[in-house]
Amino acid sequence: LDIVRGRNHLRGQAMKFAAEPEATLMPKAPDTVVNVLRTTSRPLMDKTHLSILKGTTDPDTNTIYRLYYRRLVEEVDAESKPTGKKIYITDFGNYFEGYLTQVEENQLRLTFASTNFNDHIRGVAAQEFWQGTEDTTINWDRWALAQVVPSSEAVALQTDQRASLPFTVLLIIPLLAIVSWIINSRTTHLFAGVGSLVLMGVFTVQSDQWRNLVGGETNLNIVKYIGTGTWIIVIMALSQACCAIW
Structure with a gap:
């Protein structure tokens, strides 16, 4: 509604700056x-x-x-x-x-x-x-x-989308699930659940989303978000391991 009504949430110096017809955040770099x-x-x-x-x-x-x-x-x-x-x-x-x-x-x-x-x-x-x-x-x-x-032209860095674990290691998770349901034994289900939890634990600990909260020197790094998929895998692996023990 604020956007439709044209309301401005800027206040003080920010409002004055936005009202300038040719507001420049950064001067042109030398040639x-x-x-x-x-x-x-x-x-x-x-x-x-x-x-x-x-x-x-x-x-x-x-x-x-x-x-x-x-x-x-x-x-x-x-x-x-x-x-x-x-x-x-x-x-x-x-x-x-x-x-x-x-x-x-x-x-x-x-x-x-x-x-x-x-x-x-x-x-x-x-x-x-x-x-x-x-x-x-x-x-x-x-x-x-x-x-x-x-002067060298400034080029935007490519988006860093590298995971903390290689794709070949992450491929083990669905393979563990498939093997556990094919063999369908308590030991296999327990091994698959614990293995998935260990891999997700390593993946989570190495993520910069947590490291940024611990060390101030890593705040300049590109944050690699853990994502919802990781939490789903953790919950399912934990459920699988608990059911196998129970």
């Missing part, structure tokens, strides 16, 4: 990601490109590379207090961008994609380094080579 490959020494400059040591890098064609400046900063603790130690970190706001090619056995060349250098030289520190007006009191010998690659 590209930056993979830092390795650190390198100070690059050599030319009019249209930079040169760095090859190292272990084999450049890919039609792939954008970036050369990031690594800045020396003072380390702080959890309370943002200086520890007296200095470390090098990658400054992602200052970099050169272009295509990477191998020109010599131990040398790589980073060539800008166009003559508009402002599009491929980002950050004040990178601009000053390119123009030769950098601060000489700062160490410019630490750089990092990175690769710009397309």
Whole structure:
């Protein structure tokens, strides 16, 4: 009736969010990601490109590379207090961008994609380094080579429908029932009932429906519901065993 009457059960901030015409639960993921490959020494400059040591890098064609400046900063603790130690970190706001090619056995060349250098030289520190007006009191010998690659598309996981026991083991249950009614003896009925109970006990204990209630670390797993069929088999097997004993 509430659906027919158009009633809304949302309250507070949830109601305001639902009323937005373009409510977005999650922003769009970036199209590209930056993979830092390795650190390198100070690059050599030319009019249209930079040169760095090859190292272990084999450049890919039609792939954008970036050369990031690594800045020396003072380390702080959890309370943002200086520890007296200095470390090098990658400054992602200052970099050169272009295509990477191998020109010599131990040398790589980073060539800008166009003559508009402002599009491929980002950050004040990178601009000053390119123009030769950098601060000489700062160490410019630490750089990092990175690769710009397309981000992997998120794919939904397949529904996990695996049982805690293989199908060949579960097939024993109907076979036990058939054999017990063919032979039709007290021992056979007792064996079939107890065997089915043991198999269902193992199946139930291994189910994540119970394990989720015991350990908090398993709550992220996909819950494998035991199902009504398991309870029917347990009741019938218990009845069969009790009748055989009685």
